[in-house]
Amino acid sequence: MNETKIYLVRHAHSSYTPDEYGRGLSLKGNRDEKSLTYLMKEKQIDVVLSSPYNRAIHTVEGIAKHHSIDIQVIEAFKERTLAGQPVEDFQSAIDAVWQDETFSYPGGESNEFARSRGVSAxxxxxxxxxxxxxxxxxxxxxxxxxxxxxxDQYDRHFWENLDMPDVYCLTFQGEELMKVDRIWERTA
Structure with missing residues (x-):
């Protein structure tokens, strides 16, 4: 059977601004993007997709260039919208959405809704x-x-321990997840 490999790449570090689409990578993020490109050079890569957010595109840009592939932007892979307006206390807001799968702030997405959007894509x-x-x-x-x-082992605790960037290779048979391998190794 044909296996499909999905390399989920969490974007490299970016300096916060409220401009979700335009926010780029920090100096550390740019260094890590180069390390990520080097790490992925030996992998067989057929397709590169990305969230429309600049920090996600820039994180996979080197991989795409090395493999001579154009990046296809997929809106559904953008980050979950926490709220329509900036929240006063990010930690409390994150607590609320992870404690109740159906809860969302005005203008935001619940875990349930964001998961459905991402999984459908x-x-x-x-x-x-x-x-x-x-x-x-x-x-x-x-x-x-x-x-x-x-x-369901991939939960809030797992999210809190992700690096920026981070890479997990999900191997599928059809739509059945067969295994998950972490590709990225934490650097100083």
Whole structure:
């Protein structure tokens, strides 16, 4: 059977601004992006997809260039919207959405809604690129929410321990998750 490999890439470090689409990588993020590109050079990569957010695109840009692949932007792989307006206390806001899967702030997405959006896009990728190796540049919350659809060990605690960047290779047979391997190793 043809295995499909999905490399979920959490974007490298970025300096916070409220501009979700335009926010780029920090100096550390740019250094880590180069390390990530080097790490992925030997992998067979057929397709590179990304969230429309600049920090996600920039994180996978070197991989795409090395493999001579154009990045396809997929809106559904953008980060979950926590709220329509900036929240006063990010930690409390994150607590609320992880404690209740259906809770959302005004203008925001619940875990349930964001997971459904991400998984629907991922299932489309699995059908469209069956048997291929696909890099997806995305974001921490959405990445873990998608992974939790297949295995509930991927939870808030897992999310809190992700690096920026971080890479997990999900191996599928059809739409069944067979195994998960961490590709990225924490650097100083």
């Amino acid at each position: 991922l299932q489309n990728v699995l059908k469209t690129y069956k048997g291929k190796s696909v890099v997806i540049g995305t974001h921490g919350n959405l990445m873990v929410l998608m992974m939790s659809h297949f295995d």
